[in-house]
Amino acid sequence: MEQHSAQDATPIFQRIKDYLVGEIASGRWKEGDLVPSEQALVRQFGVSRMTVNRAVRELTAEQVLTRRQGAGTFVAPQKYQATLVEIRNIADEVRARGHAHTSRPLLLEEAPAAEALALQFGLAPGAPLFHSVIVHHENGQAIQVEDRWVNPACAPAYLQQDYTRLTPNEHLMVAAPLQDATYSIEALPAPREVAEMLAIAPGSASLVLRRRTTSQGRVATVATMWHPGHLYKFTGAL
Amino acid sequence: MEQHSAQDATPIFQRIKDYLVGEIASGRWKEGDLVPSEQALVRQFGVSRMTVNRAVRELTAEQVLTRRQGAGTFVAPQKYQATLVEIRNIADEVRARGHAHTSRPLLLEEAPAAEALALQFGLAPGAPLFHSVIVHHENGQAIQVEDRWVNPACAPAYLQQDYTRLTPNEHLMVAAPLQDATYSIEALPAPREVAEMLAIAPGSASLVLRRRTTSQGRVATVATMWHPGHLYKFTGAL
DNA sequence: TAGTGGTCTAGACCACAGC
């Protein structure tokens, strides 16, 4: 059987994808419209069904199309205008800006879980937790207070790390591989203690990121990160 | 040729994916390790190469593996602990909470672009732009001031919409399909005008989302959204 | 040169939806 002419390098399945996306982008096919069946595309492009199938399957994975067995393939409903903000390890973030990152661990202890915290971890009140408070600096300027509680069962060596050299995040990524996480971002007046650590005025607007991650079915860590509102922002692109 | 026994519904390619992911999750295969070749997996599972190829290709698309033609397949470098925060149309957000969303358009005008704004749009200073200021309420409580500038070329009918009935977001999704977007999230003291619209104290912490979206290669809209810090937060899960 | 991944074919059997 003849191979497709080799001089134009674009694979056939990619050309079919391009064709389908083009029909949608141009507006000729609208949301919910029925897309030609695999058999129809096989005839249209003169290729095997496996090739067409790959094109359509990948576009389905990419949420461009939806498929219903027995019914057909349809243009997927328009994605809502979503925005994805990435929140990364702060040391990477700072270094990516070409700046110097330094950490100043202020507290590293084992402490019993207060009631609210125990609830978050799904542990009994008073259960032992690891607790750290670390201030992160960018070019010497304090940009984050990281107040973190850790489940000892997930990271037994948490207290033995040198947090001037690596971030809790980096240790936990190895010790307790991320399973899933929930977050919130708020704007709150800086409490006095936090304001002192960030060298800002108490009560001034601060950007607060809370993050709770689970690993192997257990809550691994609950962290609250405070940033000076006038110096820090989360950015992202889609 | 014998089909695989039909009673366990899991497709073969999925079982191969599960196997590969399991080896990595268990730590038996580490970041950068060489993964068995397609031929080896073909022998190990007693299936055809296309089936193995699909499993490995999909895991590559999912960034679990990386492949180098001629060299082999490897365990992908660990993903950094990223967090994705979704930012949605505020009306959908409020309704998803089962609450009532209402909009109060305070301003709807055509106005010349100031210098900074013109720069953002890539237009000449003084070029005409559409401008709207809308306050969004959740159960009657003001939760967002949306200050938006729109490129008339992208949404010529922008000023004719009824923004008590739909959000600018909803109109723009149809008029100027989202191409890409950049964002930032900040914590800032509320300026006096904004504070009045949100019925909060001037200077109190507010959560500010800025969003700039492009459509068909042009900057379509630049929006700044102010939220009362004590009433609003962005949340997400990964 | 041998082994790897990248792609493609021309069939096949099956489950499911709609008529």
Next chain:
DNA sequence: CTGTGGTCTAGACCACTAT
């Protein structure tokens, strides 16, 4: 029932990498 998508086979040719 027909047509749809979901999966799988047993080959094939090619480009690339490592030795």
